[in-house]
Amino acid sequence: MIPEIEKASSATIKAYQEAELKKLLQYLNTHSSYYKRLFKSENINLNSINTLEDLTRIPTTTKEDLQRYNDDFICVPRHDIIDYVTTSGTLGEPVTFALTDNDLKRLAHNEAISFACAGVKKADVIQLMTTIDRRFMAGLAYFLGARELGAGIIRVGNGIPELQWDSIKKFKPTYIIAVPSFLLKLIEYAEQHHIDLNNSGVKGAICIGESLREQDFSLNILSKKIKDKWDIDLFSTYASTEMNTAFTECEAQQGGHHHPELIIIEILDENNAPVKAGEPGELTISTLGVEGMPLLRFKTGDIVTAHTEACSCGRNTTRLGPVIGRKKQMIKYKGTTLYPPAMHNILNDFNAIDSYVIEISHNNIGTDEILLKIATNNATEEFLQKIKDHFRAKLRVLPKIEFCDKKELQKLQFPKMSRKPVLVIDRRE
Structure with missing residues (x-):
């Protein structure tokens, strides 16, 4: 056809x-x-x-x-x-x-x-x-x-x-x-x-x-x-x-x-x-x-x-x-230009990560910041270090990472009236 x-x-x-x-x-x-x-x-x-x-x-x-x-x-x-x-x-x-x-x-x-x-x-x-x-x-x-x-x-x-x-x-x-x-x-x-x-x-x-x-x-x-x-x-x-x-x-x-x-x-x-x-x-x-x-x-x-x-x-x-x-989601982070899909690919490599949200914001000097909010049953320093090492190896930069409660993360992923999960939250002006 x-x-x-x-x-x-x-x-x-x-x-x-x-x-x-x-x-x-x-x-x-x-x-x-x-x-x-x-x-x-x-x-x-x-x-x-x-x-x-x-x-x-x-x-x-x-x-x-x-x-x-x-x-x-x-x-x-x-x-x-x-x-x-x-x-x-x-x-x-x-x-x-x-x-x-x-x-x-x-x-x-x-x-x-x-x-x-x-x-x-x-x-x-x-x-x-x-x-x-x-x-x-x-x-x-x-x-x-x-x-x-x-x-x-x-x-x-x-x-x-x-x-x-x-x-x-x-x-x-x-x-x-x-x-x-x-x-x-x-x-x-x-x-x-x-x-x-x-x-x-x-x-x-x-x-x-x-x-x-x-x-x-x-x-x-x-x-x-x-x-x-x-x-x-x-x-x-x-x-x-x-x-x-x-x-x-x-x-x-x-x-x-x-x-x-x-x-x-x-x-x-x-x-x-x-x-x-x-x-x-x-x-x-x-x-x-x-x-x-x-x-x-x-x-x-x-x-x-x-x-x-x-x-x-x-x-x-x-x-x-x-x-x-997405053009509007382009991030300039510590001298590197990247887009959220590159981070999706890294986070998907970890079976222990149940869900995540990528938050993009501006810091007090107006440059981009990235915060990864992750829900996992393995919220240990050792696992956190593995994620950090993977980011350094693949992207050569390391975003801020914090472990979150799964239910709290789901509230961010599924705001009222959403039809699909929100994985990127852009808080920049």
Whole structure:
């Protein structure tokens, strides 16, 4: 189930996207209060935007723009809105997205071809271990995508290993959708209750919310720990509410494939100029085919590297490597630049760490400080020293570390109305 445009030549894909870009610009100029105002204030002649390279003439859109002018981005009358979703609000106030019936069909198509990219077929059954309620787009997208693909789906929701295993034994899913760290909890429960992991019938996991790979696509510590116990295929997927689109790995597992019929991507530097090939930058997107709330040159805040060499799966599309970090969560610490994912990878190396939160703040001279709050049953000086040594060896810097009560840490990880655990708390101004 590979769309023909994804197998086309780079030149054909580019020409297709340029034609779709012109449709997007006209749609925004007709229906979007925000973009109509932007085009007028910046004196942008839309007839002069003919190529993807011409996009740089248009200012970018930021999360702050969405927060400040949320309703001005909505392009349809209220009676055409079928579903309302909100962003998770990880880095500020949540933003409302309004979806029309056609947007839901587009969302289903996106997820169906993304599932197919990971090898899911009509005969498969998927167990959904994420929420489908609480205005969460991803759970809804997975359900609609499985339905379009014709695969079965078991809507269990997040957490509760006992219920997950009961469902696995009862309904025999072949794929599961989960946050990777939760797979470790499933493994732990299986071992405690003498469940044969590798005789469960599960052959693959589509993983969300946490990285599985290093920048060279080798398995990171988290995924190695999963694979050491449970012999299943692990597929990374990268998506966001703003994109209405997913980048999912194929069987080659060399990055998430771009769907050029659904989204235009740019990788930009600090000056909003395209980076050189192979260099990391901020993913910036323009959505194609969205009716309710399309976006133009929206800066996602995620730092990624694009890969354009041919893929063995037959798709001729750009692939995105693992997210290096969120631009706003970049930390300058004792002369070193780092992002939270680097610390996740180190902390995941310790089985004795039950949970953790990374707090970033400014000290009294305005430079960055890092405090790791860790819950463990082994709160000893010896274990603390092991963690410190590991950080020095891997990152060459040592954050402050303190052991915390597990229940207190859970309050930080799951604030009111949260839909997923909060692992990074940024207290900087």
